[in-house]
Amino acid sequence: LVRFEQVWKTYGSGEARVDALAGVDLTIERGEFVAIMGPSGSGKSTAMNIIGCLDTPTRGRYFFMDVDAGGLDRSRRALLRNLYIGFVFQGYNLLARTTAVENVELPLIYRGVAARQRRKLALEALAKVGLTGREGHTPAELSGGQQQRVAIARAIVTNPTLLVADEPTGNLDTARSQEIMGLLNALNREQGLTIAMVTHEADIAAHAGRIVTFVDGKIASDEAKLEA
Amino acid sequence: LVRFEQVWKTYGSGEARVDALAGVDLTIERGEFVAIMGPSGSGKSTAMNIIGCLDTPTRGRYFFMDVDAGGLDRSRRALLRNLYIGFVFQGYNLLARTTAVENVELPLIYRGVAARQRRKLALEALAKVGLTGREGHTPAELSGGQQQRVAIARAIVTNPTLLVADEPTGNLDTARSQEIMGLLNALNREQGLTIAMVTHEADIAAHAGRIVTFVDGKIASDEAKLEA
């Protein structure tokens, strides 16, 4: 589903040059649940943005569903994203003056889903992340962990092919994190949702079938979990 | 240093009413290092905002250094904050078009510190959180964990009396989190910095001398660590 071929992402030049990704090869098959770990600044979000078609490599190639996505223009990448990808941003990126349910409906609006069906699907997604009763709140009227869960609901409401989640439980307590992991596992098993998830917590990563570790813009290890 | 007397924080009314805090009594002595835990939406950030003089109770009283801070107007609370309090926000709240070092200098500008001394103190604070080499980057050019560390540096650069930190290691890997905890412990032990820190990770909370747990806007437990 996802393939990196010697992907580099470079910012600046000369003394100020930063290689956020420095030659990354990575393949993710349909139906996999991959956890991505590594120190702060090691390139995880940069890799996630390329996987999610939000950004393109400086060098090397990125294939999404066998299409050279790095070579497409902005609007074609946006179309791929809207049709196939759900993205949970490290900073949530919710619309500030919009309620929780309207934020979750946004990807459905792009797909031309009718208003009544949009509302139904959005409320279901909010229920799945435990936010029934908060749908009318704007982000400022929600706790950090509640905002994070709105972002997760928005990412799954279209039933995407690929979920890219950048630290989806970073602001959630243990019990709530386990609930969200249960939800992601169910979507992965029952609907074949492919998941690439950044986390810095080992017990969250343990829910995935494979752990890829970044260090200084390269992949340092790539370990499949042994069947229990 | 900090005292809550039957503090309530209520939003909305009637059916839409939310009691973010529902009668909280809490005392924090100078020099303590208190961890604050509890489920998502239980009132932790609301309590932190009142402690940091960013917000006032709906009912009940909040005393900071024996002054009824809840009864002060905005500008007097802002003055208390600038002189005595360092705040790490759950969402960092960095200025977007400003570099890391300029963001860290901001509290020093409020205190009228001269430009050369400001730059020196800000660079030292950034070095303490491991960000030497990133001082000229704006938030958009920094990873999530790097932005979080800029927020921490900004909170400690004035050598405040009280540090209020809302999930300061939420986006940091284990090694980096332990470094930050080591830094906070050193400031607490060597400079008597009083710390109120929200975290949802038990091994981060273990660095504190006392754990206060919120549930549904009330304090459910308040446990001092037994001396090892």
Ligand SMILES: Nc1ncnc2c1ncn2[C@@H]1O[C@H](COP(=O)(O)OP(=O)(O)OP(=O)(O)O)[C@@H](O)[C@H]1O
């Ligand atoms: N302006 C507001 N209007 C209505 N409800 C609000 C408002 N601000 C906060 N709340 C509600 O108050 C409750 C407590 O919020 P708070 O941010 O203190 O939680 P928290 O413990 O910090 O959660 P988290 O761990 O998710 O950050 C939440 O249920 C939230 O929805």
Ligand SMILES: Nc1ncnc2c1ncn2[C@@H]1O[C@H](COP(=O)(O)OP(=O)(O)OP(=O)(O)O)[C@@H](O)[C@H]1O
């Ligand atoms: N626009 C930019 N200009 C310069 N450097 C950048 C830019 N964007 C990112 N970087 C740098 O690229 C590196 C990788 O960033 P990235 O956000 O991918 O890290 P990360 O692994 O997600 O970190 P974290 O765990 O802290 O979120 C960082 O060192 C960062 O400073």
Ligand SMILES: [Mg+2]
């Ligand atoms: Mg990141």
Ligand SMILES: [Mg+2]
């Ligand atoms: Mg909070």
